[in-house]
Structure formats: structure tokens, C-alpha cells
Amino acid sequence: MPSVDTLIQTIRTTGAGASCTPDLAKGPWEFDRVTGYGPGSSMGDVIPVGAPRQGALPEQYRLAANDELHARIRAAKETLGSRVVILGHFYQRDEVVQHADFLGDSFQLANAAQTVPEAETIVFCGVHFMAETADILAKPTQNVILPNLAAGCSMADMADLDSVEECWAQLEEIYGAEPDADGRVPVIPVTYMNSSAALKGFCGRHGGIVCTSSNAETVLEDAFARGQRVLFFPDQHLGRNTAKKMGVALEQMPMWNPRKPLGGSTSEQLQDARVILWHGFCSVHKRFNVGQIEAARAEFPGVRVIVHPECPMEVVDAADEAGSTDYIRKAVAAATEPTTFAIGTEINMVNRLAAEFPQHTIFCLDPVVCPCSTMYRIHPGYLAWVLEELVAGRSPNVIEVDEVTAADARLALERMLALRPKPMPGDPAPASTAHAPAPRSREGVADAVVASGGPVGSAAASDSVAGSTAAAPNVEV
Numbered sequence: 001m002p003s004v005d006t007l008i009q010t011i012r013t014t015g016a017g018a019s020c021t022p023d024l025a026k027g028p029w030e031f032d033r034v035t036g037y038g039p040g041s042s043m044g045d046v047i048p049v050g051a052p053r054q055g056a057l058p059e060q061y062r063l064a065a066n067d068e069l070h071a072r073i074r075a076a077k078e079t080l081g082s083r084v085v086i087l088g089h090f091y092q093r094d095e096v097v098q099h100a101d102f103l104g105d106s107f108q109l110a111n112a113a114q115t116v117p118e119a120e121t122i123v124f125c126g127v128h129f130m131a132e133t134a135d136i137l138a139k140p141t142q143n144v145i146l147p148n149l150a151a152g153c154s155m156a157d158m159a160d161l162d163s164v165e166e167c168w169a170q171l172e173e174i175y176g177a178e179p180d181a182d183g184r185v186p187v188i189p190v191t192y193m194n195s196s197a198a199l200k201g202f203c204g205r206h207g208g209i210v211c212t213s214s215n216a217e218t219v220l221e222d223a224f225a226r227g228q229r230v231l232f233f234p235d236q237h238l239g240r241n242t243a244k245k246m247g248v249a250l251e252q253m254p255m256w257n258p259r260k261p262l263g264g265s266t267s268e269q270l271q272d273a274r275v276i277l278w279h280g281f282c283s284v285h286k287r288f289n290v291g292q293i294e295a296a297r298a299e300f301p302g303v304r305v306i307v308h309p310e311c312p313m314e315v316v317d318a319a320d321e322a323g324s325t326d327y328i329r330k331a332v333a334a335a336t337e338p339t340t341f342a343i344g345t346e347i348n349m350v351n352r353l354a355a356e357f358p359q360h361t362i363f364c365l366d367p368v369v370c371p372c373s374t375m376y377r378i379h380p381g382y383l384a385w386v387l388e389e390l391v392a393g394r395s396p397n398v399i400e401v402d403e404v405t406a407a408d409a410r411l412a413l414e415r416m417l418a419l420r421p422k423p424m425p426g427d428p429a430p431a432s433t434a435h436a437p438a439p440r441s442r443e444g445v446a447d448a449v450v451a452s453g454g455p456v457g458s459a460a461a462s463d464s465v466a467g468s469t470a471a472a473p474n475v476e477v
């Protein structure tokens with residue numbers, strides 16, 4: 001199976017097939033200095049004022065052929081040796097993943113820094129919030145580099161500190177600050193990992209916590225034990241899908257639109273709320289719809305449909321299972337019989353699973369090739385550039401979270417890391433795991449990350465969000 005990059009180049013040159021825009025075949029340097037996210041799933045989203053912009057990539061990298069770039073990356077890596085570690089997210093293009101020392105989800109990669117204390121520099125092939133989190137969790141002496149500063153996340157950009165503080169002030173007016181008779185505070189803020197360090201810091205300061213798509217249910221259980229309700233940002237879909245699975249009624253999940261007074265709800269609705277959902281979403285996962293699931297079922301009777309919980313609720317409800325990128329990977333890896341999987345997540349990851357597990361038929365629910373455009377900003381040209389700069393003794397594109405914000409954000413991250421994990425597909429049977437000690441230290445969690453090409457290990461607290469139809473065998477939901 002050709003990589004997504006190769007496929008897009010083929011579409012451009014032959015006009016064959018479907019792609020959300022053939023402009024994807026252009027180098028990201030053509031889009032880095034314009035407002036907007038460039039072609040791909042997030043191209044319609046607004047880039048916030050003040051978001052980092054990438055400077056011009058030197059011409060020698062822009063004009064180099066792919067083979068030359070790969071040779072230069074390999075040579076620079078060899079020179080740098082164990083001083084540098086390259087982390088790659090599951091959604092990165094294969095052309096970048098082939099150079100990664102570790103491949104994983106956002107949570108695993110954030111912790112990977114701690115498995116390589118000898119590395120002076122972590123080159124993070126992911127998006128901005130992931131590099132920030134790695135910087136918060138890394139040793140103070142380690143530098144984290146994002147090869148292209150324009151690789152943000154349009155969902156993370158949908159909630160900023162000012163708007164969340166404004167929301168918090170309005171909620172305090174409604175709820176006051178006093179705990180109830182059980183000692184539960186009025187609201188616990190919960191931020192998805194896909195958020196700025198400033199928002200993680202906000203959560204740290206206000207008794208809140210971070211969650212990822214692999215542990216959202218565990219985190220919400222913790223929040224409900226300590227608070228009467230939750231303010232969940234920035235992804236409405238992950239918040240809604242998770243809380244719905246936990247039995248929270250939809251009427252008790254009002255949306256908070258930061259552009260409207262009281263977020264667009266009445267104070268009665270907010271009084272009754274259990275989860276207040278920020279008006280954010282992922283443009284990649286918003287593309288999936290129920291019609292695609294119906295079409296997959298019609299064409300492949302018995303198909304197993306697994307989607308990411310960033311998908312809209314109707315899609316999660318219609319799927320057989322929903323879970324994080326790590327969950328999806330483990331569910332596929334754990335299937336013992338040849339199976340047809342229709343997957344609702346980013347195309348690079350789906351195509352890689354298809355290549356890695358040829359005994360199964362694996363395809364993306366969305367037939368149009370449309371990668372996460374922000375992840376796609378990390379091109380081998382940028383990777384070659386940062387590595388050769390490091391060889392020359394310079395450190396470009398260092399992502400540095402100020403120490404005050406980092407200390408608060410660490411609090412919220414460590415509250416998450418202290419939670420007990422839930423089993424994932426392929427994990428040992430419940431009898432052997434139910435009473436196993438949770439990875440309470442960052443070191444324990446860091447074991448989860450594995451070398452690229454190898455099997456991905458278990459993350460910390462790992463949940464899945466089940467669809468309303470049958471859960472798969474082997475999968476604890």
C-alpha cells in the first residue's frame with residue numbers, strides 16, 4: 001500500500017482518485033506564512049492571532065528530492081547518536097515515521113522523554129501541544145524541538161486562556177465557590193491533552209485535571225468524585241461521548257460557546273448541568289458520518305467499525321467500538337481471526353495499520369484522502385533542517401513553556417498520571433491486571449512507548465467509549 005504522501009503525489013500527477021485538495025501535494029513551506037492551516041482537514045479553521053509562524057525553510061531543503069532528504073536525515077541522526085531522540089505521532093506521514101525512534105499516541109510520546117534521559121534534545125514530530133507537554137514533563141536540561149512551528153492543532157486553538165477564564169468567572173457567579181455537603185466543589189475543569197500549556201496550567205491552579213482520549217472516562221470519574229460538575233474543553237465530542245457512556249443525560253450537557261453570553265445557555269440549564277461542553281471539535285474527525293458506516297456495512301457484512309471518540313456522537317453510537325488511537329491499534333493487533341475493520345480516524349494511521357496487519361482488511365471510513373493538515377506540516381524537509389542545525393551546534397524551534405505555567409500544568413498532568421489504568425485490548429486477562437499496581441509514576445507510564453515498528457505497549461489509564469451496538473470480544477469497555 002502506498003503511503004498517503006505517495007498517494008497524494010500520484011493524485012496530483014495523474015488526476016486519479018480523490019483527495020480533499022490536490023494542494024496537499026505542495027510542500028508545507030508554501031502555506032506556512034499565510035493565515036490559515038493550509039490544505040487538509042483543518043483548512044477551514046481559524047488560526048488564532050499570535051499562533052507561531054514558521055520562518056522560511058532554506059532553499060536547499062525545499063528543493064531537495066525525497067531520497068536526498070532521507071539520506072541527510074539518516075546521516076545527521078547517526079552523527080548526533082544518543083544525544084537526540086525523534087518522537088513520531090501515529091498520524092504522521094510514513095516519510096517522517098520511518099525516522100522516528102518512538103511511535104505512539106500523544107500521551108505515550110509526552111512520557112517518552114523520560115525513557116531517554118541521556119538525550120539532550122527531543123525532536124517531536126507531532127503538533128505544538130504535544131511538544132509543549134513533552135517540555136513540561138522532560139528534564140529541565142532537555143530541549144524539545146518542533147520541526148515546523150506551524151504544526152498546531154486547530155482543535156486545541158479553539159479554547160484560549162482568556163475565554164476559559166471569562167467562562168470560569170461567569171460560572172463562579174452562578175455556582176459560587178462553596179463545596180456541597182459531600183465536600184464536592186461546584187466545578188472541576190478538565191482539559192483534553194489537545195490544549196495549550198496555558199490551559200493545562202489553568203486546570204492545575206483550579207483543582208482540575210488533564211485527560212487524553214485513552215483515559216477520559218477514568219478522569220471524569222475522578223472529577224465527579226471531587227466536584228459536582230465538570231467544565232470540559234476544548235473537544236465537545238470527546239466530552240459528550242464519554243459522559244454519555246457514563247450515564248450523563250444529554251440535557252445535562254449544555255454547550256459553552258465563548259462568543260455568547262453564558263455560553264449560549266440559560267442559568268437554569270447551567271444549574272442543572274453535569275458536564276459543560278466547550279464548543280470545540282476536530283475537523284478531521286468531524287468528517288466521519290453515519291452514512292459512511294452504513295455504506296461499509298452494506299459492502300462488507302460483518303465489518304468491525306471502530307472510531308475515535310473525537311467523532312460526533314451519532315457516529316460513535318453507530319460504530320461497534322470507539323477508542324483512542326492506542327485503543328484502535330491494540331484492538332486491531334488483538335484480533336486473532338482475519339477481520340474486516342472500518343476505522344474512523346486519521347488516514348496515515350489507518351493506512352499504516354493496513355500495511356502492518358495484512359491478514360486483516362483495514363480501510364478508512366472516509367474514502368477521501370484527507371490527512372490532519374496540521375500534522376502534515378511536519379515534512380522530511382523540516383526534519384532534515386532541524387537535525388542538520390543540531391549537528392552544526394544550533395537549536396532551532398525550541399518549544400519552551402515558562403516555568404510558572406509549567407509548574408501549574410504539571411499539577412494537572414500529574415493528577416492524571418496518578419489514576420489507575422483500565423485494561424485495553426490485548427492486555428493480560430482482568431484476573432491478572434485487576435489488582436496490579438497502577439503506573440503512578442511518570443517512569444511507569446513511560447514504559448508504554450515502544451520503538452517504531454514494534455508493538456505499542458499499554459498506556460496509563462486507558463478507556464474506550466463503546467458504541468451502542470455490540471462491543472467486540474476481547475475488548476473491555
Ligand code: 13P
Pocket residue numbers: 104105106107193194212213214282310324325326
Ligand atoms: P491521541 O491522544 O490518541 O494521540 O490523539 C491525538 C489527536 O490529536 C487525535 O486527533
Ligand code: SF4
Pocket residue numbers: 042091127152153154155156194282283284285346372373374375
Ligand atoms: Fe488536532 Fe484533529 Fe489533527 Fe488531532 S487530528 S492534531 S485533534 S486537528
